[in-house]
Amino acid sequence: MRYWYGILLAVGLLGACSQAPQGVKPQVAVGASVTVEKTAVPKFKRTYRWTMEKKVTDPASGTLTLAPGQSYLVKYAVYLVGTPTDSDFQVEGTVTIKNTGSVDVLLQAPSDTLSTGETVALNCGVSFPYTLPAGQTLSCTYSQALPNGQSRTNTATVNWSGNGESGTASGQASFAFTTPTQVVDGSVQVSDPSATLVNAISGITPEGVISQTYFFERWVSFDRCGEYQVDNTATFTTSTTRTQGSASATVKVSVPCAGGCTLTQGYWKTHSRYGPAPYDDTWAQIGEDTPFFISGQSYYQVLWTSPSGGNAYYILAHQYIAAKLNILNGATTTPEVDAALAWAEGFFGTYKPTDSLSKALANQAKGYAATLDSYNNGLIGPGHCSE
Incomplete structure (x- = not known):
């Protein structure tokens, strides 16, 4: 009995010695x-x-x-x-x-x-x-x-x-x-x-x-x-x-x-002392606020009034004002331009923008406006300036 007890004790001690201590990892080479x-x-x-x-x-x-x-x-x-x-x-x-x-x-x-x-x-x-x-x-x-x-x-x-x-x-x-x-x-x-x-x-x-x-x-x-x-x-x-x-x-x-050159109504509309483009002092020879004949408006106001409904008065007035300013700026004219200007001045001295015009008179006014438009655009006369 003592013999087997000794063997069991030896085996237990050997097993305990072979275990690594708690918390220590074995080294790996x-x-x-x-x-x-x-x-x-x-x-x-x-x-x-x-x-x-x-x-x-x-x-x-x-x-x-x-x-x-x-x-x-x-x-x-x-x-x-x-x-x-x-x-x-x-x-x-x-x-x-x-x-x-x-x-x-x-x-x-x-x-x-x-x-x-x-x-x-x-x-x-x-x-x-x-x-x-x-x-x-x-x-x-x-x-x-x-x-x-x-x-x-x-x-x-x-x-x-x-x-x-x-x-x-x-x-x-x-x-x-x-x-x-x-x-x-x-x-x-x-x-x-x-x-x-x-x-x-x-x-x-x-x-x-x-x-x-x-x-x-x-x-x-x-x-x-x-x-x-x-x-x-x-x-x-x-x-x-x-x-x-x-x-x-x-x-x-x-x-x-000699003869100068002409500018359109669009140029003269924007180059008055009211702008928005730089002032062209040709306007000073007329005056933007000068009354336009018997219209009850100034030259500047007439030029900026849209000819709604094909209003012959304003269609002619726009081209007339531009032509007058071109002449004051040194542009020469032609006989047909002079005739159109003279007729327009008689017309504006007689009629107002609100007057009712006969079809024949309205067409005549638009015809002279077309002549002055050709002049202002350089198609007749001394020719067109660069704008």
Whole structure:
């Protein structure tokens, strides 16, 4: 009995000794293991070269015929294009070699190559072969100039050995030259001292080409007859190198010395002292507020009253006022224009806008209005001014 009791006691003691203490995990030997991680940061410079062009957009022909003292709003468009050139390509980053095993490993000199064949020099700060302790990391840096902006893959490789084992570890990183890290002359300042900036629009293509359009305008007027040339120059200055460029546009202006030229009723409606266009002082020779015959309205009011329902009185009055202002502005007339004006003055001295007219009289008034309309539009007489 004592014999079996002794055996059972020995077995129980052996079982108790083979159990790990509570809360302690057993150690697992993983041997030798190495990993490689890699970064690749592309860098390059983008330099812009700018060109400029300037055009007259109104008048589209680039020529004007004006009466003495008449103003015209000339409009210009300035077109700029910034064309990029990329250079100074390089890639830089780190190669991180990690000993993820439980034993020291011996590293041979790592290599770093690009998919286009270039060899990259690594700066690891140690001599090889190099012993990398278990759980430790070795970081290498690099910076490599490249001949072009081609996309590439960068691969770093290291051979290692330890604890009777050996192997090769590698890491890759791809990169593309999409966003420049340095931009030279990426924008411009545009000035046009002789004109006023109205609006500007810009855009950029996926290839980086920048387009910008600036819209300018200026008033042109000459008090004396003659032939004139209006030159207008815009200048740009780049943001980095302060490089300058310019472009000019020309408008040729003719102010007839004999006979003048005519303007439509639409011009005279908007160029009184009430606006909205700049004042044409020819109006001062009549006076916007002067009573228009026996109408009970002023010249200005009659000109702005719509001939609703085909009112012959206002149709004739509009053309009459425009013709009178054209003559005061220096335009010569023709016998048929003079006859139409004389008839109109007799008509306005007799009738009011609200009077009922016979069909024959209304048609006669509209016929003389058509003659004066042809005169005001330059179809007869000295010709039409630019508006």
